[in-house]
Amino acid sequence: MKQPTAIVIGAGIIGLALARALAVRGYKVTVFERNERAVGASIRNFGMIWPIGVPNGTAYERALRSRAIWREFLDTTDVWYSPSGCLHAAYAADEMDVIEEYVAANAKLRPCSVLNADAAFARSPAIVREGLRGALWSEDEMVLDPRVALRTLPGWLHERHGVEFRWRHAVNRIEYPHVWSGMRRYSADAIYVAGGADFETLYPELYDSAPITKCKLQMLRLVAQPADFKLGPALCAGLSMVHYPGFQVAPGVAALRARYAHEHADLLARGIHVMAVQNGLGQITTGDSHEYAHTHDPFDEASINTQMLDYLRRFANFPDWRIAQSWHGIYPKLTDGRSELVLEAEPGVTIVNAPGGGGLGMTLSFGLCEELVEGRYASAQSDNGTAVNADRHG
Numbered sequence: 001m002k003q004p005t006a007i008v009i010g011a012g013i014i015g016l017a018l019a020r021a022l023a024v025r026g027y028k029v030t031v032f033e034r035n036e037r038a039v040g041a042s043i044r045n046f047g048m049i050w051p052i053g054v055p056n057g058t059a060y061e062r063a064l065r066s067r068a069i070w071r072e073f074l075d076t077t078d079v080w081y082s083p084s085g086c087l088h089a090a091y092a093a094d095e096m097d098v099i100e101e102y103v104a105a106n107a108k109l110r111p112c113s114v115l116n117a118d119a120a121f122a123r124s125p126a127i128v129r130e131g132l133r134g135a136l137w138s139e140d141e142m143v144l145d146p147r148v149a150l151r152t153l154p155g156w157l158h159e160r161h162g163v164e165f166r167w168r169h170a171v172n173r174i175e176y177p178h179v180w181s182g183m184r185r186y187s188a189d190a191i192y193v194a195g196g197a198d199f200e201t202l203y204p205e206l207y208d209s210a211p212i213t214k215c216k217l218q219m220l221r222l223v224a225q226p227a228d229f230k231l232g233p234a235l236c237a238g239l240s241m242v243h244y245p246g247f248q249v250a251p252g253v254a255a256l257r258a259r260y261a262h263e264h265a266d267l268l269a270r271g272i273h274v275m276a277v278q279n280g281l282g283q284i285t286t287g288d289s290h291e292y293a294h295t296h297d298p299f300d301e302a303s304i305n306t307q308m309l310d311y312l313r314r315f316a317n318f319p320d321w322r323i324a325q326s327w328h329g330i331y332p333k334l335t336d337g338r339s340e341l342v343l344e345a346e347p348g349v350t351i352v353n354a355p356g357g358g359g360l361g362m363t364l365s366f367g368l369c370e371e372l373v374e375g376r377y378a379s380a381q382s383d384n385g386t387a388v389n390a391d392r393h394g
């Protein structure tokens, strides 16, 4: 029997996750990427594999499956990663309330616990001790360096799964079963589009009708810290607890958000919540802000970087605060609260975008794409009673 063929457009994490899933399913896969290497959202992020950010149920299971696939890759290469877990530090009674509620709701579902201040400090020497009441400790989370991982994954997919890559091949037209890159035409039995924030070039009419906008996030990297300094777990504080849907199980989140809306209005206006991770070179990656628009100002705001570092100083101490790099990334953001965008653009052509509603592609893509290719995909939203299966447009 003839081996089925698939074309995947985009070599970000979604495209690579699709390529893996299709190859495992027996497809001969070719990935088309318009750049010489991936330079989109997938190399601009924290590299956090972040189950704590997603709700219980389908999304959490998907995150754990994705983490297992990441481990298949990481454990068979020399790409650095750390199964570090994460700490959310609390400096106020209402922050501790949320942490205690979160742990009470999840005690039987996730490996998490409440730490007192001494125990939190013992886990991370970077945590600001003064005023610390305690912290949420979660073991699920993992950190990798996305720049290294995304550079190495294509070679691994080629060696392990025979995936072919056509770099510097922008796809400018699709009409199933064909895709065109310039004047050259290629064909496949299945076509998947994983173009990230560039959604409108190939399917402008779908982009216009989809519940989607774009989120711009500013990020910073601090220089390598002295060799004897180890951050340990990924470090977060209260603003992250009101940002991620995973914390909605804690009833106190609403009151906390209301207090922050008053006390941190300037930060919330720019969608700032601050987290810090350390990579294998000892550098600290931190951010981020969230601004929503279809077209973004291409310039970064120094004042946003200052706001983020000021908030970070409330809960983190680093030996060296010098900034090595700053940048921004853009991902598509769904505006109707659905958990990802899966569209059949035309029969045989599937668009996959915005896992976790936009900001959790590193955490969810491997699991999501496996479900899709194996035909057992159901929107993570179905847990909330609003099932959204693959929408049909055409």
Ligand SMILES: Cc1cc2nc3c(=O)[nH]c(=O)nc-3n(C[C@H](O)[C@H](O)[C@H](O)COP(=O)(O)OP(=O)(O)OC[C@H]3O[C@@H](n4cnc5c(N)ncnc54)[C@H](O)[C@@H]3O)c2cc1C
Residues within 6 Å of the ligand: 009, 010, 011, 012, 013, 014, 015, 032, 033, 034, 035, 037, 038, 039, 040, 041, 042, 043, 044, 045, 046, 047, 048, 049, 050, 169, 170, 171, 172, 194, 195, 196, 197, 198, 201, 202, 217, 218, 219, 287, 288, 328, 329, 330, 331, 353, 354, 355, 358, 359, 360, 361, 362, 363, 364
């Ligand atoms: C600052 C920031 C921090 C984040 N932090 C995290 C995190 O810690 N953990 C987490 O889980 N998620 C995080 N995310 C979200 C995550 O990065 C995204 O969900 C994910 O990278 C999206 O992957 P993608 O493949 O859709 O997009 P991209 O990585 O942008 O890839 C899309 C690719 O498609 C290519 N392409 C587009 N059109 C064409 C075409 N016509 N022809 C050929 N190629 C084309 C592009 O060149 C690009 O390489 C973060 C995002 C940002 C921006």
